[in-house]
Amino acid sequence: MASIKMRAKTTDGVTTVKVLISHPMDTGLQKDKKTGKKIPAHFIQEVVCKHKDTTVMTANWGAAISKNPYLSFKFSGAAAGDMLSISWVDNKGEKDSTEAAIK
């Protein structure tokens, strides 16, 4: 699965990371228009981003994050060429991860 797109760039020692994940992020409140039944909740609960075995950011999400989530954050202490890894886990136990080099 390639559900994650990640870009990271370092300028003046600060690395900006931008992440796009494709995921339905169903709240559990929405109804299926055809059947009238509620669509069960299905959302990402945890996103972890690591740089050289150090966790730089852990995001705990509720169902109120938009569909196909976008996330951006900044951290210092990384150099261009370093590898960043990111992974997510949702409330159904599905997961995915990817790696990208910092530009």
Added chain:
Amino acid sequence: MTSMKRRIFLKGSLATGAVGMAVSTGLLTPRVSLAAWTKAAFEATDVNGGVSALYGSSNMDKSDKIKIKAPDIAENGAVVPVSVTTSIDGVSSISLFADKNATPLTADFQLGPGAEGYVSTRIKMGKTANVIAVVKAGDKLYSASKEVKVTIGGCGG
């Protein structure tokens, strides 16, 4: 004949029982492994309840060192871009609340030692509400809020 039926019935209930067990254990394991995901905080129905479930206290100081960037009017509540920037030193966590949502806590970002005080994401908002950012630095909590008018809600429908 009756004994045959009973036997089939027993077999059937045993099989579904086993499947049920497998499903429930399968569903439980990933939740247990998420130590940081505080269920009580995400299910709290008001902002103060969410903050205290998340941080253990709801004593917050309003701070002008937190800047929330969000649209004044969001046409579509399903996608509201929100950025939080803070110049407070030693930020360890930033969380986002939309106070009129059924469960206000939308996201909680735990920042590592080298992280800058900045996060950006897109959230869903049910109706016009204040977006509240709570920043934890050291042992103190700081907050700031910004009203976002929503013309079409993004929860349910």
